Amino acid sequence: MxxxxxxxxxxxxxxxxxxxxxxxxxxxxxxxxxxxxxxxxxxxxxxxxxxxxxxxxxxxxxxxxxxxxxxxxxxxxxxxxxxxxxxxxxxxxxxxxxxxxNHTSSEHAWFQAALAAGPGSPERDRYVFRDGPTAPNSWTSMFGGSAWERVPDGQWYLHLFDVSQPDLNWGNxxxxxxxxxxxxxxxxxxxxxxxxxxxxxxxxxxxxxxxxxxxxxxxxxxxxxxxxxxxxxxxxxxxxxxxxxxxxxxxxxxxxxxxxxxxxxxxxxxxxxxxxxxxxxxxxxxxxxxxxxxxxxxxxxxxxxxxxxxxxxxxxxxxxxxxxxxxxxxxxxxxxxxxxxxxxxxxxxxxxxxxxxxxxxxxxxxxxxxxxxxxxxxxxxxxxxxxxxxxxxxxxxxxxxxxxxxxxxxxxxxxxxxxxxxxxxxxxxxxxxxxxxxxxxxxxxxxxxxxxxxxxxxxxxxELRRSHGLGRGDLVWQETSSDVLALRNGDVLVTANLGQSPVALPAGARVLLTSEPLDADGRVPTDVTVWAVV
Missing domain, CATH: 3.20.20.80 (Glycosidases)
Structure with missing residues (x-):
């Protein structure tokens, strides 16, 4: 590749x-x-x-x-x-x-032109405008409230985010x-x-x-x-x-x-x-x-x-x-x-x-x-x-x-x-x-x-990620306890202890880097990740 x-x-x-x-x-x-x-x-x-x-x-x-x-x-x-x-x-x-x-600012020249041009205009077709006495549907904004805002001439425009962010019409x-x-x-x-x-x-x-x-x-x-x-x-x-x-x-x-x-x-x-x-x-x-x-x-x-x-x-x-x-x-x-x-x-x-x-x-x-x-x-x-x-x-x-x-x-x-x-x-x-x-x-x-x-x-x-080629490597899971993630990527053994008890590294492991120090017995403490070569 x-x-x-x-x-x-x-x-x-x-x-x-x-x-x-x-x-x-x-x-x-x-x-x-x-x-x-x-x-x-x-x-x-x-x-x-x-x-x-x-x-x-x-x-x-x-x-x-x-x-x-x-x-x-x-x-x-x-x-x-x-x-x-x-x-x-x-x-x-x-x-x-x-x-x-997905949207422009309501101050974008296109939207200002759409407001000025009125219903049915090519300018409005660049956005999602709809007619109706009430909002076209019940969609809500990702920021809360309705996803529809009414303009003075009675049409509604869609804004999935803030009212100042009108959605564009990607069918145009x-x-x-x-x-x-x-x-x-x-x-x-x-x-x-x-x-x-x-x-x-x-x-x-x-x-x-x-x-x-x-x-x-x-x-x-x-x-x-x-x-x-x-x-x-x-x-x-x-x-x-x-x-x-x-x-x-x-x-x-x-x-x-x-x-x-x-x-x-x-x-x-x-x-x-x-x-x-x-x-x-x-x-x-x-x-x-x-x-x-x-x-x-x-x-x-x-x-x-x-x-x-x-x-x-x-x-x-x-x-x-x-x-x-x-x-x-x-x-x-x-x-x-x-x-x-x-x-x-x-x-x-x-x-x-x-x-x-x-x-x-x-x-x-x-x-x-x-x-x-x-x-x-x-x-x-x-x-x-x-x-x-x-x-x-x-x-x-x-x-x-x-x-x-x-x-x-x-x-x-x-x-x-x-x-x-x-x-x-x-x-x-x-x-x-x-x-x-x-x-x-x-x-x-x-x-x-x-x-x-x-x-x-x-x-x-x-530095180690680059020198050991981890980004382009292959992941192989290692069998371990249910609270530990252990994997190999190339020549690096990765051990992440998410459990409550320290875990031992394999015999002969040479530690490259630890997120926190090992314990006095050389084990991986809770909430610590270790990179090592064996």
Whole structure:
């Protein structure tokens, strides 16, 4: 099989407004990212994925795009984007950008033209407008409330997310042509690929069939129940085959990455068939409980499903939409999915969460395929669980009637220097979301060259992953107790102890790396992962 870089790449997600602020206005920006690229090179990642930096009213943190061919002045300009791409390439790093094709901002020129043109116009046909004295159906927004909004002339438009994010009509040839041109615009500027937002949502059933079952913020689909009329429709695959043909015109190789909350695994695998996308995030793995049997089942089933289409599996534990795994794993095993944590909620066991997070990361990085890291997880950052609600900006909170805390806790600007203003996020104290006082202990300058620190654990794990070829290896399960995951990948034996008692390594095992020290008898303690060669 050809040595495609994306099959084993470790890709680092940058959330631009929270990564690095170059001018002190409290908002991260493209020059700030460019200035910190050497850190990412030193960490050992292969590519950077950047969340949206396009012009936007920022009602949903940039996922409400007003112009797909420019840069929001908050983040810089096209020259800054070109410089970032150039400097990343000079360091040997690929650059992936976010593409948001399910919806535009309500301030996008197309939507403004649709409002001005009126019912029945070609401009309105680019979106999903319908007539009627009441909403066309009972669909609900993923952020809460109705998915339909009425305009002054009486028509309704669909918005599966915020009211400021009208859904596009992907049955309209103009929409398809527009996004083909947007792909070429960024490909011509040198980007190495696109992470496709809500990749499973572009096509809706033509009759907009009734659907009254509840929705959850970015929740996965029921693997056994009926498929909702707005998600995972067959027509999405035709779109991605068209896009793949465009990307295949470019050298070096460019990639498409699906954000698709789709289950079961064999349906998700359809997105990564040879003529469609290259990767699809494994959200089933992200949501798996910290239990050996559950993790083994998900790892085996998703790898088997992807093998049928010749695709690698794409592992992920944290991103900008979910609670950071250093916090998520600090709660009792099997607790239901949380949609944000506030100061009045039960708080996690921070030490336990970090211990398990380090073990979970080492397990993930040992698996064949590609892996994604979310900015700050290499520092062991937890969720900001005590943020006062008046600072929160996630539209999910307001639209849910404040029953959902929202995603702000995982989006707080990250710390670089313990004793600097805004912990080194920028040259001033300003920070668009408040940083907790504990951020100093997680700062990069407190962890570099410190044995046992989380940053050094990540750096060493990525170094070993590359030198032992784990990303392109083969997984062979080893028989062990029900509370332990043991596998071989090439010459590396991986042991993850999720049980209550220490477990022994095989005789003669030479330890390469541990998420926490072994016990006095050389055994693997609870919630620890070990890489060794035997």
């Amino acid at each position: 050809p040595n495609h870089w994306w099959r084993e790449a470790v890709i680092y997600q940058v959330y631009p407004r929270s990564f690095a602020d170059s001018d002190g206005d409290g908002m991260g920006d493209l020059p700030g990212i460019t200035g910190r690229l050497p850190h990412l090179k030193q960490l050992g990642i292969d590519a950077v994925w950047m969340s949206p930096f396009y012009p936007s009213p920022q009602h949903d943190a940039g996922y409400d795009v007003a112009d797909y061919r420019s840069v929001d002045p908050r983040f810089g300009d096209l020259g800054d984007a070109d410089k970032l791409i150039s400097e990343a390439h000079a360091l040997g790093l690929k650059v992936i950008v976010d593409l948001v094709p 040839p103009q929409v398809r042509a527009e996004f083909a041109d947007i792909l070429r615009f960024w490909l011509d500027r040198g980007v190495d690929g696109f992470r496709v937002d809500v990749a499973h949502g572009l096509i809706k059933e033509a009759n907009l069939a009734e659907w009254t079952q509840p929705t959850a913020v970015l929740g996965g689909l029921d693997p056994v129940g009926p498929r909702p009329p707005m998600w995972d429709q067959e027509g999405v695959h035709e779109i991605y085959r068209e896009w793949r043909a465009i990307l295949d015109e470019y050298e070096p190789e460019r990639i498409l990455v699906a954000e698709a909350w789709v289950a079961p695994a064999d349906r998700l695998a359809r997105y990564v068939r040879p003529d469609e996308m290259h990767q699809a995030f494994n959200f089933e793995y992200l949501e798996a409980p910290w239990r050996a049997a559950d993790l083994r089942r998900v790892i085996s089933s998703t790898m088997a499903a992807n093998a049928t289409v010749g695709a690698p599996t794409t592992w992920v534990l944290s991103n900008h939409d979910v609670i950071r795994h250093a916090t998520r794993l600090g709660y009792p095993v099997g607790q239901g999915r949380q949609h944000g944590i506030g100061p009045e909620d039960p708080q996690p066991d921070t030490a336990l969460g970090l211990r398990r997070a380090r073990a979970a990361t080492m397990l993930m990085l040992a698996l064949p395929g590609s892996a994604y890291l979310y900015q700050g997880e290499e520092l062991g950052l937890p969720e900001h669980t005590t943020m006062p609600h008046e600072f929160r900006q996630d539209p999910a909170r307001a639209r849910s009637g404040e029953t959902v805390v929202g995603r702000d806790g995982c989006r707080v600007p990250i710390p670089w220097e313990a004793d600097a203003p805004s912990y080194g996020f920028g040259p001033a104290d300003a920070s668009w979301l408040p940083q907790p006082a504990t951020w100093a202990e997680y700062a990069l300058d407190r962890q570099q060259d410190v044995p046992g620190s989380t940053w050094e654990l990540y750096r060493r794990a990525l």
